[in-house]
Amino acid sequence: MDGYDDVLQFMSKVGDQDLNYRSFPTGTQCSGQSKWHLLNEVANYKQPLVQPQPEPVIALNARTNSSAESSSFLSNTLAQTQSKNSANTGFSHLFKDQQQQDKQTKPATNDSLSALFSRIGS
């Protein structure tokens, strides 16, 4: 980090024609290790997982049990769930690199507490 040249970094931005928040370069490595504890913590910070609300269970009416209708309902529900999940991703692409690293180095887990304890332990 001692070799960082902020002037050069921002000179390139002056010519950046597409200063759009949605055009984030996703390949930027922004995690890594630093000697500053808080910097590491923010760099590796994961937003708390939002548990998706279960869809309301609708009992299928025995009189309308045609396979076409039920499959349409299921596919609609699935599509809604997928669109909600994709809308909730937000900044997740910023953590892409770190998430990929995590997947490679340790088993996938949804337990944020255990992940926190393992970080503190390390």
Place this chain on the structure above:
Amino acid sequence: MSVICIASPKGGVGKTTMSANLAFAIQRLGHRVVAIDFDNQNALRLHFGMPLSDSSGYVEELDSSIEWTRLAQDTDSGVRYLPYGRVDKSRMAYYDQWLRSNPTLLAKKLAPFLNQSDTVIIADLPPGPSAALQALSLMDPMIINVLLADSASLSVLPEIESGSFYGEDAKQRTYFLLNQVDMRSQLNRDITQFLNGRLASSLLGIVHRDEAVPEANANQMSVFRYAQSSSVAADIDSIARNIHRLLPKMHVSEYKKYS
């Protein structure tokens, strides 16, 4: 998107100084700029040369029929500003209540400014969540977070990124600038490098720590007038150019007015 909110979850990061100097810089690029003080500290006016003893402002005129365009003060530079005014605590509370009870009233008050297509409103907001931020959010503003390269600013970043501070809808309108960066400090360098990678294009630029800024403030003038060739003037100009590209395109005739 011609309303720019200069905001931050943290106080003391230089929002007011940045609001004033960005107003000058954006005006130099050909926009008609109005800087409005939403912070009850009533400090923005000092950057535009208003005497300390002058207590006038728009908050005390909330219930009058006077248009805010008539309350705006002119400066030699061409930037106009609307001071908050010196009011007592009950009036401040009344203003907050006014904003919260019917947020659309603010948009109506600001409409005469925005009727001119090339007008840019720069809103200097108080730190943290506020009634003004809530009301301005209805106008889909560009939100520029002023951060310092320190642990306090770093610690609020996840909150901003998650959308819990400005709201989910504001994510695509949220930008950042890093203020008072001292490259002699390793911590400053490390945090700047980290934020440059993390925030990418939403980081509009950095402003180096420069004694010219407090000196210009003490002289009640912009850094462009006080220290035109300083590095900090170049920093702010570069950020203003990035903002300029994000603003609605002006017509050629509008540029000509300022040539």
